[in-house]
Amino acid sequence: MKVGKLIHLKEFLEDAKNGNVDIGEFTAKVFSETKKIQEKFAPFITINDSIGELKKGRIFPLPISVKDCICTKGIKTTAGSKILDSYMPPFDATSVSKVKENGGFVLGKTAQDEFGFGTFSTNCAYSVPKNPYDRERSCGGSSGGAACITAAATFPHVAIAESTGGSITAPAAFTGTVGLTPTYGRISRYGLIDYSNSMDKIGVIGKEVFDAALLFSVISGYDPLDSTSSKVETKDFTRFIEKDIKGMKVGIPKEYFEGIDEKIAKNIMERAASLESLGAELVDISLPLTKFSLPSYYLIAMSEASTNLARYSGLRYGLQENVSGNFSEYFSDIREKGFGKEAKRRIMLGTYARAAGFREAYYIKALKVRQLIINEFKNAFGKVDVLLAPSMPITAPKFSEIENLTPLQIYNIDKLTTAPNMAGIPTISVPAGTVSGLPVGVQFMANYFDEEKLISVASAIQK
């Protein structure tokens, strides 16, 4: 197994700033390497072919891959779905414009489960990314392409990814990368193609904590174009790298260790012990509502998704055909052809969960459960600074294994990530060694807007 070598971004950016990087040579190398990686692991749906003039900003001249559900002006954006085949957004998402303003460029659009509907990046209308540790295995999902290129890159690079219920943590854990899922509202969703708007969060995946902290600092902040964007001021999060964690209270929620592969649990507890040796205090904690997060997450996510997907009717953009029949016949035909199996399943389940007569029992009840889970987390963060848990209950599975899983078994694999994601609290997943040669991830959760604590503790563990 060969995974892309580690290049420290800080030094690279310093070199570039001092004029010691030949930009033409550098970008040529980036694209030739990218092509090789694409052939081998297929992380991209689209590789960008014109990067234009780069600005001399903070991340000059960093290649940034962008998950395909995030709009990029003039670069095909499909959210991994056939129904948006050849869709060219007329604008850049706020996170993408911030990359450009700060001297970065879009390397390409990374593969994902259709609209984010999946845990393994196998529900893809286009390419299915392969795990750089073992091409027979999944990269995780739904930001599988983002994690794949991050792990495989042989050049400086950071990925913009997106998580609704664990779509950053899962692929980061499966590919041995660092995935930061910020507080809901911290990075503008303007330009993000919606899956479940009340839970969708743009985030980042990098090789090291520094990489994630850097790109997060660049693309976060208030945006009047997104009504759910937070006005809490952003800052330079790289300042919190390797900050002393002496006295930090690290909660170990017992529910997150139930039914976990023992070897994985052992890896995680070793990390906890290393934090203790750095002066952190480990606190046993219980979050009994955790088990309710999975069903309520899926009810909310599917309810919202089924309304978001209603707009795709082949009329003004995306997949279109010669008009025939009446409106209902035409859009039914387009939707039949354009949506994959999982998208159709979620549209049906979501429509059911919010239908008259069922709405109270499913959709509304799920929202109430979400509020209780939020309260439970708030309560916990009154006692501890961060929570530590395994990122995923398993290591990256083989594609052949995934084929045999039922949808419910697949949904169940998200059980460690749905609670923090539905509450909208920030989490970070950091590599925690390997089990049988496959990466394991440890995740930290923190209170709203406490990303700096995540960055400190994650960089401490990375060391």
Added chain:
Amino acid sequence: MIYMVKIGLEIHCQLNTKSKLFCSCSTNISEKEPNSETCPVCLGFPGYKPVVNKKAIDFTIGIGIALGCTISNETFFSRKTYFYPDMSKNFQITQYEIPIATGGSIDIEGNKIRIRRVHLEEDPAKIVYANGDISTTEYTLIDYNRSGIPLAEIVTEPDIETPKEARKLLEKISAILEYLNVYDVSKEASLRVDANISSEGERVEIKNITGFENVEKALSYEVIRQKSMTRMKKVIERETRHFDETTRTTKGLRKKEYEEDYGYIFDPDLPSIRIDDAWINSIKDNLPELPDNKVKRFVGEYKISDYDAGVIAYTGKDMADFFEDCCKIYKRYDNISKWIINYLLKSLNWNSQKVSESKVKPNTFIELLEIMDNGEITERYAKELIKEYVDSGISPRALAKKNEFKVTDAELKKTVEGILKENEKALEDLKAGKENAKQYIIGLVLKATNNQANPKLIIKIMEELIH
């Protein structure tokens, strides 16, 4: 058998904010090329997010207050999902559980019509049928210029008892909205109505009627249709019907499921909105005087009748202002209201004009009353003159003068002499100083001269002749 009819209305009012509800496109779309006033937000492109126009919330709060509603301290938007070609996203952003305002009422001649709610939502696009007919069209065209214009929806309880009352309610609400200056009264389509009506059987809904007269017609037709259905022992089913303006009938569109299923969810792109008391009060404090208050004040201040005050106030804010401007320069207030209601309004209506759009001005209108008071013209002549005055805006005195020269003094003297000779009885009465005889003769003279004579001069001539 007493036939009970219950009518409820849903009134959709296009708010005249500068920009649309969730994007910065203009709401001024009249005479714009189709689909020119659009952007990716109102076209429902993926990735774009709605940002609410606060002005539209202000307007809706104002409407709620004016209709006597309670304003919610917290409100939010929901998604109402259904597939229809006029919906850019196949869901409409509207309000479901907690609208901006609830529980008001409006009084229509002693009958209290309860207002259930006032909420804010986005207008769908406009559908243009190729041949103008929904049932036989070969294809439809869609104009998204209308997509996303803010609509305030006013929903009444089914308290309306007759089609005529429905029309009166609409006229009253329209006047209130006009006073609030939240919609463009000149645009017919800016007020659209869904009416539901139930009598013996199930509730029938008539969708999307424009024009108050059409609402009355549609409901009247529906009352008759339902009556005859009942008489023939046919079951009236729950359904949605469409009003055909040309045939003045309603046609069945679709039978309805008992529970409408729009699968409402909270719109996750739009955080809930806190409307605190300070916000409500700031709108309350800046509300214009509403027509009902005007009526009360006019009755008290100008001692005109309730009826007159009501007609003036509800004709429109411009008419109420016109009346008050007149009262500043002329003190026989009841005469002003009499002449507005009986004559001025008639001429304006004839021209389909509002007073503010016409050439009528307070000083010239009062001049008409004054030259009548001082006998320069008769009341009868004034009634003739007002039409010409409304059309031209020329000072009534100048108009009268212009007209009087059409009959020379000598001719007039001859005419008066002739008439007096033919009316001996009147002549006697005139000599006896009877006023009605005087008016009678003037009438005859005016008739003979085709109203081309100055009444003052007629009196002068008469007096010379009898002495």
